[in-house]
Amino acid sequence: MAEKLFGTDGVRGRANSWPMTTDVAMNLGAAVGRYFRRDTQDHRVVIGKDTRLSGYMIENALTAGFLSTGMNVFLLGPVPTPAVGYLTRSLRADVGVMISASHNPASDNGIKFFGPDGFKLSDEAEDEITALLSAGVAPAAPENIGRARRFEDARGRYVEYAKTTFPAGLRLDGLRIVVDCANGAAYRTAPAVLWELGAEVIAIGVEPNGTNINAKCGSTHPETAAQKVIETRADIGICLDGDADRLILIDEAGRVADGDQIMGLIATRWAKMGKLKGDTLVTTVMSNLGLERHLNALGINMERTNVGDRYVVERMRAGGFNLGGEQSGHLVMTDHTTTGDGLIAALQFLSFMVQGHEKASALARVFTPVPQRLINVRFRAGATPLEADAVQAAIAKGEKDLAGAGRILIRKSGTEPLIRVMGEHQDTAKLDAVLNSIVDSVKAAC
Template identity: 45%
Template sequence: MLKYFGTDGVRGVANAGLTPEMAFKLGRDGGYVLTKDKKDGERAKVLVSRDTRISGQMLEYALISGLLSVGIEVLEVGVITTPGLSYLVRAQGADAGVQISASHNPVEDNGIKFFGSDGLKLSDAKEEIEKLIDAPEDKLPRPSAEGLGTVTNYHEGASKYLQFIENTLPEELGGIKVVVDGANGAASALISRLFADMGVDFTTIATHPNGLNINDHVGATHTKKLQEEVVKQGAQLGLAFDGDADRCIAVDENGNEVDGDHIMYVIGSYLADHGRLKKDTIVTTVMSNLGFTKALERRGLKNVRTQVGDRYVSEEMRANGYNLGGEQSGHVIISDYHNTGDGMLTGLHLLYVMKDTGKSLSELLSDFKEYPQRLINVPVKDKKDWKEHKRITEAIKKVEEELSDEGRIFVRPSGTQSLLRVMTEAPTQELADKYCEEVAKVVEEEMGSK
């Protein structure tokens, strides 16, 4: 069990759990681990970027100091999206990249996320970095003079990244009115340039970050303002990104929220119609709605599911040659172009499907019938041994037998809290509620923390 690294890097409350001192250690120890295999005389190169949080510069300067202390050449990208940094690491042939962001979290949080030379999140290196952080003595190299690292401004990287996204589409995208929500985050300064270059008729909301308003009732996790604006302006589409713009959630012409499952269905169906969906399969996590799988089956397409986390989706896609996957939360990976979830790339490709088919978003989703869901979080004393409780497993089995293939029940421990999450899907909301409450009650009786 890792002490500092979670599924999305190191996160915490900035200047409290995630201090400048920790950022320095992560830069020094992480930079050393990621670049220690360089040949003598070769200077390692690492890209560093951030989102718009007020704590970003504080952590960035501390992190860069750590990288410089072990002789690394730093390219300081400035504010850019997480997928933007991932692309630039590969494009620049860098040894690693570090993004300072807490994605969709509130402003008081921040995070430090490392990428390898392939632009993907770290796996094996995390353990080695953590050992160095907790080592009683710092024995890493301390060069002086010519052995120290240097910092170079690389703010032009944003233009290179936007050009990459634009080149994934065969034509401009005029003719559809779009409202874009930047979450006052990392995409804020990029949206107007990108959508103007693509000839889109667009307006924006939440693209004026002040360091404190990132994700503040806007963006992919708070779409109410966008939904209202789409209806008010008579737009055909709304697109919302989160703080680091690796997610995209859409809004249709009627003001209805369209999540990652729906977006993957639209893009995947279009790719399949043009013979471009590899193995006729879309990869999602176990949290995707049963209605998604059923809709794909009606089109003769398949759905492979992984455990929760876009990292697992990405690994499954690479291992088995799939080219589309993602999460209900809006992480969508179109691997013909990029190896990670990219909100702006996803949004433009959704727009392209609408333009090329001449159909509204609601029309493209007319065959997608979402199953009603119910989720109950049950506080428990120890979430690890829940499968050893016979009453719980029998209650789950009973629900599975009664629902058969017309619904499902899913129980899993929270990754960060002492909770068991009980989720059901059924043909009606009444049934979803009934089964979820039945199992949650058994969990509480067997393991409840009260």
């Protein structure tokens, strides 16, 4: 297999095209099953999915692969990605699987794997699985083939767990909350949790049909929830993505708060409470320079990793930190979760609102962002534009032009055929000129 199978967040691609085909999914299930089988009587795997039509196809193919190696499969149905991480540990499974392409359109799908500890797999584990896949996996003997069954109370278990992360004795009584579930995996869990905690819930993006996940709704289109917040005079809007591991917030005036602002708030509050381990927030190279300056002024460290919540979590675990995330809205609080969890992050924000009797607008802007621009340049398969001399020269010149007061980040997306050109600088005219020059050189190289 010439192309790399695993990307930034598992395996992802267009449904019914490599690598998101039934044969790859079945063989991958067999390879992962062989990799994780332990010397126990009962080998277990839990499989969740979002609401994409292709999820049925991938689910059945993966199940066949796992069963062929003797793994017993628990099918969770549509649940958020963090629910899979939680239930993998709760059910003492050998491995957890989430079938989702997260914020991508319905035509895409993906497969994410969790180890028995509920955390996403390391690069080393993925490399070993890829080697098993290439070598071929011997099937189990007929009498050792696994069994599959639906796990009926998966959603209920996650709902109850999510509520335990909200401070005891607090309720959401009197709050009107718009929650946009992106027609995705949390379309039933998120409204249920908020309602059971006492809120008046206005739910949108809760009518999945297999093809409308993330379509003009959810965290990638917060304007839909913002309009509903204004229309209904809600106190706050919560925007999740297709698998509910991302969170974008809307204040009562309809203004959007991204992951940087939410992380900035939680880090600041936790530091004051003595809850922020190592006085450190872990985030990625994409987070705004304004967040870093804000935290440093308060004596809080900010460590950056490569893009991908998996890398954020790896650094958190290595350093003993308990808060991290991404500007895109992945927020990881390892006191509660093993991966990004949009709903549980929202509950943390709501607890600050309730405890301090504060409006969302008073909490959702903790720092002034440095102007940031991000331009995506699509390239054809097989092209390597970042290796071109002209592109490297344009990047070097841009870094020199912005030196001391800003920064440039150029990277290849790990989930799509895109070159992401990002820059930050207080002088937006200078920033635009630098980025446009780089973009032009990338386009020419493509």
